[in-house]
Amino acid sequence: MTVIDAYTHALTEDFYETLLDEYDFQGLSGDPSFLWNTDRRLDHMDEFGIDKQVLTLALPPLWRGMDDDTALELTRLANDEIRRLADEHPDRFVAVGTVPRAGDEFLAEFDRCVEDLGMAGVQIFSSIEGEPLDRPKFHGLFERAERHDAPLWMHPQLHEWYEWASEYMEHRLFGWPFDTTLALSRLVFGGVVSEYDFDLLAHHGGGMVPFYGGRIDSFYQTRLDYPENYADTDLPELDQPVTDYFKQFHVDTAVSGSVAAHDCAHSFFGDNVVFGTDYPFGPGRGRAWIEQGLDAVGEMRADDAARDGIRSGNLEALLD
Numbered sequence: 001m002t003v004i005d006a007y008t009h010a011l012t013e014d015f016y017e018t019l020l021d022e023y024d025f026q027g028l029s030g031d032p033s034f035l036w037n038t039d040r041r042l043d044h045m046d047e048f049g050i051d052k053q054v055l056t057l058a059l060p061p062l063w064r065g066m067d068d069d070t071a072l073e074l075t076r077l078a079n080d081e082i083r084r085l086a087d088e089h090p091d092r093f094v095a096v097g098t099v100p101r102a103g104d105e106f107l108a109e110f111d112r113c114v115e116d117l118g119m120a121g122v123q124i125f126s127s128i129e130g131e132p133l134d135r136p137k138f139h140g141l142f143e144r145a146e147r148h149d150a151p152l153w154m155h156p157q158l159h160e161w162y163e164w165a166s167e168y169m170e171h172r173l174f175g176w177p178f179d180t181t182l183a184l185s186r187l188v189f190g191g192v193v194s195e196y197d198f199d200l201l202a203h204h205g206g207g208m209v210p211f212y213g214g215r216i217d218s219f220y221q222t223r224l225d226y227p228e229n230y231a232d233t234d235l236p237e238l239d240q241p242v243t244d245y246f247k248q249f250h251v252d253t254a255v256s257g258s259v260a261a262h263d264c265a266h267s268f269f270g271d272n273v274v275f276g277t278d279y280p281f282g283p284g285r286g287r288a289w290i291e292q293g294l295d296a297v298g299e300m301r302a303d304d305a306a307r308d309g310i311r312s313g314n315l316e317a318l319l320d
Contacts, residue, residue: 002051002312004094005290007153007203007252007276009058011035012081019062023070028059034285038085041280042092048290051312053279054094054153055082056123061158063100064129072105079109083117094319096153098123102138110141114148120319121151121201126183127159133183134190145198151250151318152200156180156207181207185216188245191236199250199318201274205261206251210268213243243268250318252276253310257292262300266310274315 013036019025034040035058045053057078063071079097086095097113099106099122113119124141127133133141145152156176165171180202187193187200209216220242223230238245250272255261266273277293280286297310 001308002316003049003275003294004312004315005045005050005053005277005279006201006274006315007254008053008055008279008286009035009281010041010055010082010085011058012085015078015081018077019074023074025062034280036085037280037285038089040285042089044279044287044290045092047287048294050290052092052094054096054120054276054315055086056096056153056155057082057098060125060155063125064158068101068103068105071101072109075100075106075109076112079113079117079119083119095119096121096123099141100125101128102140104140107140107144110144110150111148114150119150121145121153123153123155125155125157126179127157130159132186132190134186134192139192139196142192142196142198145200146196152198154180154183154200154202156183156203177204177207179207180204181209184209184246184249188242189236193245193248194236194238201250201252201318203252203254203276203278205253205255205265206246206249206269209246209249210251210264213246213268216246217241217243247272250274250314253293253297254278254289255296256282256289257296259296259299262296263302266300266302266306271306271309271314271317273310274318275310275312 016032020027075098082097083095086093097117097119099110110122113122128138156179158171159175159179161171161175165175184202184206220235223233223235247269251265251269252274253262253265254276275293275297277286277289279290282289297307
């Protein structure tokens with residue numbers, strides 16, 4: 001049975017050195033070489049029977065506060081480097097580009113990723129400079145995804161929730177899944193999923209969405225039934241039950257091996273769940289999350305066909 005890890009992260013040493021030498025990047029704490037240790041990556045894949053990994057650029061906070069000209073230069077370099085890395089092992093790696101903004105030149109880079117670099121899709125972020133993705137100025141990302149039939153990989157972005165939210169890693173531990181949840185909600189309630197025909201793969205099991213599916217439906221219905229009590233709420237008129245729109249998204253299983261979370265995501269998203277690990281992050285530089293993730297797929301309440309779909313079939317259908 002083929003196994004594809006649909007959401008992993010990478011840097012190249014050349015890209016990182018360029019950040020340090022030419023863009024005054026302050027560097028990562030500790031040794032960042034695990035992000036470009038390809039030999040160890042391949043060893044871990046072979047150890048656990050991972051046939052392919054989808055490679056996306058690491059460091060989502062990199063783009064925050066950066067001026068557009070610098071961001072565009074680095075975006076082009078990053079996409080060239082991820083393409084180069086994938087080309088070194090074309091039978092093991094699938095390249096996905098990154099487009100962190102949505103201005104005309106960034107949309108042209110979206111075109112280049114798909115048309116010239118032959119990438120499988122494009123990574124975007126759950127918010128852009130603190131603004132939600134349903135803002136009209138970001139719609140070009142979804143128009144391009146529809147035009148190219150190119151799936152979007154959506155990674156959460158950091159947000160300054162509270163001054164103290166980073167003391168115990170809450171800004172990543174809980175803030176990232178919450179930012180994913182907000183982004184998916186805005187895409188539904190902001191009408192983006194109704195206006196454009198695109199596929200989107202959300203990280204970390206879709207955040208809070210599968211656990212709170214009933215709450216989503218009931219909140220929406222309550223506000224329809226009693227509009228006088230919710231005058232400050234602007235709700236769209238939807239042609240389907242509200243959670244049907246959320247179920248159109250794809251999600252990965254990067255939930256750190258929790259069987260309950262796998263079951264929850266699969267019960268909501270069904271065949272739109274794909275195997276993903278967040279490699280090489282986590283214990284053992286990603287090794288533990290591969291092992292735990294594979295074990296969780298084997299232990300979850302699903303039949304063999306559903307497990308095979310999660311391991312590779314659902315992603316292959318998405319990329320077909």
